[in-house]
Amino acid sequence: MIEIKNIQKTFQGKTVLSDISATFEQGKTNMIIGASGTGKSVLLKTIVGLFEPDAGSVFYDGRDFHQSNRKEQKIIRSEIGMLFQGSALFDSLTVADNVRFPLNVHSKMSESEKDDRVNTCLKRVGLEQAANKMPSEISGGMQKRVGIARAIVMKSQYLFCDEPNSGLDPQTAWMIDQLIHEITDEFNLTTVIVSHDMNSVMEIGEYIMFMYQGLKIWEGNKDTILDAEPKELRDFLFSNKLVRTFKGMQ
Structure with missing residues (x-):
């Protein structure tokens, strides 16, 4: 609350x-x-x-x-997880690496743990098949879903x-x-x-x-x-x- x-x-x-x-x-x-x-x-x-x-x-x-x-x-x-108006994805990173980014900055997970968490979040938003694509290769709606996956990857409460x-x-x-x-x-x-x-x-x-x-x-x-x-x-x-x-x- x-x-x-x-x-x-x-x-x-x-x-x-x-x-x-x-x-x-x-x-x-x-x-x-x-x-x-x-x-x-x-x-x-x-x-x-x-x-x-x-x-x-x-x-x-x-x-x-x-x-x-x-x-x-x-x-x-x-x-806190944030979904920004323009998705705010990093153009130079793949979908999976965009979702992984908060884990790299804020978590002490092992690389395999990060992989599992990223895959779980991408699967939840229906984008596990797009993990290796670049943001420019997916639609605006898919970019928003990547943004949602990134917002929840840290197991956010808010x-x-x-x-x-x-x-x-x-x-x-x-x-x-x-x-x-x-x-x-x-x-x-x-x-x-x-x-x-x-x-x-x-x-x-x-x-x-x-x-x-x-x-x-x-x-x-x-x-x-x-x-x-x-x-x-x-x-x-x-x-x-x-x-x-x-x-x-x-």
Whole structure:
């Protein structure tokens, strides 16, 4: 579980995050949504420690990240897996070596143990046959699956996904959503997803936080979001064709 309490962040006198609090539960797909420029990515970077909050706290299973010493922060970071918007694979490394990279940096496994772990993760995302290919030789959806395998290779407890469906066609995006949801449930991860993709929200949004101009305006889940009252959220939702279709089917 990850708890954020009263997070505030200002850049050059402009408040980007204002008194944000939320609880992201273990074993659930937790989503942070909102239009571009609402502070979603800044919040994500603050949670994972790339930004220091001006005020507030981030707790990983009770451990206050920003008040921890470097050794304790390193331990927490080793428990975090990241799926980046552009997959962020190393072009010069094979698929297998991309997945192996965190093990080389952070683990003391033997080479055979690394091989076994890499093969296990690639098999879990259905890419064991692509182990020796280069990123340029596989599709965008496959690259996202490699990114997921790399994110879980260290047996992460916390999985962060930044716009995981960016640049994907609808069918591939749906497959990535389902894979993230399955892995979250299977490994009992605390998963936090930043997205503006309403397909994802309606498919896997077990907890949803809506942000508007640096504020948390609403929280709920995919079953309650269509009846949410805040005008800002309704404007965001019903500018989306998919949500208008869902509402018409009720």
